[in-house]
Amino acid sequence: xxxxxxxxxxxxxxxxxxxxxxxxxxxxxxxxxxxxxxxxxxxxxxxxxxxxxxxxxxxxxxxxxxxxxxxxxxxxxxxxxxxxxxxxxxxxxxxxxxxxxxxxxxxxxxxxxxxxxxxxxxxxxxxxxxxxxxxxxxxxxxxxxxxxxxxxxxxxxxxxxxxxxxxxxxxxxxxxxxxxxxxxxxxxxxxxxxxxxxxxxxxxxxxxxxxxxxxxxxxxxxxxxxxxxxxxxxxxxxxxxxxxxxxxxxxxxxxxxxxxxxxxxxxxxxxxxxxxxxxxxxxxxxxxxxxx
Amino acid sequence: xxxxxxxxxxxxxxxxxxxxxxxxxxxxxxxxxxxxxxxxxxxxxxxxxxxxxxxxxxxxxxxxxxxxxxxxxxxxxxxxxxxxxxxxxxxxxxxxxxxxxxxxxxxxxxxxxxxxxxxxxxxxxxxxxxxxxxxxxxxxxxxxxxxxxxxxxxxxxxxxxxxxxxxxxxxxxxxxxxxxxxxxxxxxxxxxxxxxxxx
Numbered sequence: 067x068x069x070x071x072x073x074x075x076x077x078x079x080x081x082x083x084x085x086x087x088x089x090x091x092x093x094x095x096x097x098x099x100x101x102x103x104x105x106x107x108x109x110x111x112x113x114x115x116x117x118x119x120x121x122x123x124x125x126x127x128x129x130x131x132x133x134x135x136x137x138x139x140x141x142x143x144x145x146x147x148x149x150x151x152x153x154x155x156x157x158x159x160x161x162x163x164x165x166x167x168x169x170x171x172x173x174x175x176x177x178x179x180x181x182x183x184x185x186x187x188x189x190x191x192x193x194x195x196x197x198x199x200x201x202x203x204x205x206x207x208x209x210x211x212x213x214x215x216x217x218x219x220x221x222x223x224x225x226x227x228x229x230x231x232x233x234x235x236x237x238x239x240x241x242x243x244x245x246x247x248x249x250x251x252x253x254x255x256x257x258x259x260x261x262x263x264x265x266x267x268x269x270x271x272x273x274x275x276x277x278x279x280x281x282x283x284x285x286x287x288x289x290x291x292x293x294x295x296x297x298x299x300x301x302x303x304x305x306x307x308x309x310x311x312x313x314x315x316x317x318x319x320x321x322x323x324x325x326x327x328x329x330x331x332x333x334x335x336x337x338x339x340x341x342x343x344x345x346x347x348x349x350x351x352x353x354x355x356x357x358x
Numbered sequence: 359x360x361x362x363x364x365x366x367x368x369x370x371x372x373x374x375x376x377x378x379x380x381x382x383x384x385x386x387x388x389x390x391x392x393x394x395x396x397x398x399x400x401x402x403x404x405x406x407x408x409x410x411x412x413x414x415x416x417x418x419x420x421x422x423x424x425x426x427x428x429x430x431x432x433x434x435x436x437x438x439x440x441x442x443x444x445x446x447x448x449x450x451x452x453x454x455x456x457x458x459x460x461x462x463x464x465x466x467x468x469x470x471x472x473x474x475x476x477x478x479x480x481x482x483x484x485x486x487x488x489x490x491x492x493x494x495x496x497x498x499x500x501x502x503x504x505x506x507x508x509x510x511x512x513x514x515x516x517x518x519x520x521x522x523x524x525x526x527x528x529x530x531x532x533x534x535x536x537x538x539x540x541x542x543x544x545x546x547x548x549x550x551x552x553x554x555x556x557x
Binding site: 138168170207211212215296318 | 423424491555
């Protein structure tokens with residue numbers, strides 16, 4: 067009987083510990099992800115564009131999120147602090163993978179490791195050899211069964227005499243290869259688009275179809291819609307018949323603007339490729355064609 | 359006779375193992391009558407949507423272990439709304455669709471945060487699926503005539519770092535409904551942890 071009482075007390079204690087506010091366990095999200103900051107150059111040249119890389123190592127079994135996290139989660143974000151005159155481009159996200167969970171919940175994620183990159187342009191009048199401190203504020207949500215927010219503030223100094231610059235260069239080559247490309251003329255013959263508006267009883271909705279005409283259809287074709295201000299595409303369907311992949315979806319017409327998306331596919335040598343697609347463009351014309 | 363006994367025994371066992379049915383009708387469609395349901399709250403009391411017919415009802419999908427939910431409960435987002443609108447005939451119901459949630463845990467959450475609304479146990483996931491709840495939090499507002507008037511995020515601030523430009527969509531919608539105006543933003547993309555449906 068005493069053992070039952072102890073067991074019950076332990077269970078109660080466990081319950082209380084689990085319910086402690088999150089700030090007590092704030093380290094959780096920082097324990098599961100190791101972040102480091104890298105630069106694709108060791109010294110700066112005026113007017114040159116280089117890349118800053120945020121390398122994220124994720125604990126096995128856990129994941130962080132792409133630019134569009136999907137139905138839940140939170141996009142991994144980077145904010146760079148640089149001296150005035152430096153121009154920072156948009157974060158470059160390597161091709162994500164898709165996670166399907168019960169309840170039709172779809173997420174776009176990274177597992178194990180990813181390096182996000184940011185293009186940085188040095189001012190034309192930057193004094194050669196002048197040192198610069200780059201600060202990156204990175205935030206993520208790392209999830210398994212539970213989700214834990216995490217963040218890191220990282221700095222590097224340039225120029226650097228870091229001895230490991232060779233392996234750093236390899237990392238930039240590797241992760242730049244995993245960025246989606248703006249075109250794939252070897253495999254894509256063309257991309258066409260069809261938009262039709264419609265009004266149902268309760269709301270205005272537009273239907274869109276993006277068609278990818280392949281020279282040779284690849285395998286494992288997946289479509290990743292990018293972040294959007296409104297609801298994003300719904301009722302998404304992808305079918306590949308012969309040398310044509312059709313992506314059809316509905317988009318809230320009131321917020322109809324250019325939708326950026328990534329088409330991911332595996333080519334004959336097993337390499338995973340990605341293609342940036344820009345669609346919508348506020349156009350009501352039936353077909354817009356862009357070369358592959 | 360033996361087969362019948364075995365069948366009855368098996369069925370009896372299944373009834374014991376399966377979570378109690380939520381008796382859900384329909385699917386949630388904007389502007390249409392919202393799905394009816396009956397669920398048990400953290401004290402084991404049965405709560406039905408039909409108990410509140412004629413009132414404005416806010417449904418809040420909750421998970422005490424989710425950092426988005428924890429952030430909002432630290433900021434008292436939901437309890438403030440529930441209390442601000444109680445005397446305007448607005449009923450607040452929290453729903454926990456985690457397949458492994460327990461009434462005991464939810465009872466402790468209600469006590470810790472001094473909640474004036476119940477947490478309903480939807481561990482079978484039927485109500486979540488009828489409303490297509492995907493995140494915690496995920497918010498739904500049902501009008502006095504039982505129609506779905508809002509579905510989506512609690513506000514426009516997933517990271518919790520907006521200051522001047524933060525919009526609480528639920529407060530905005532409730533004000534519009536009470537003023538007899540149409541909801542200007544009836545549908546937004548919700549944010550939060552994924553709802554933990556069972557396999």
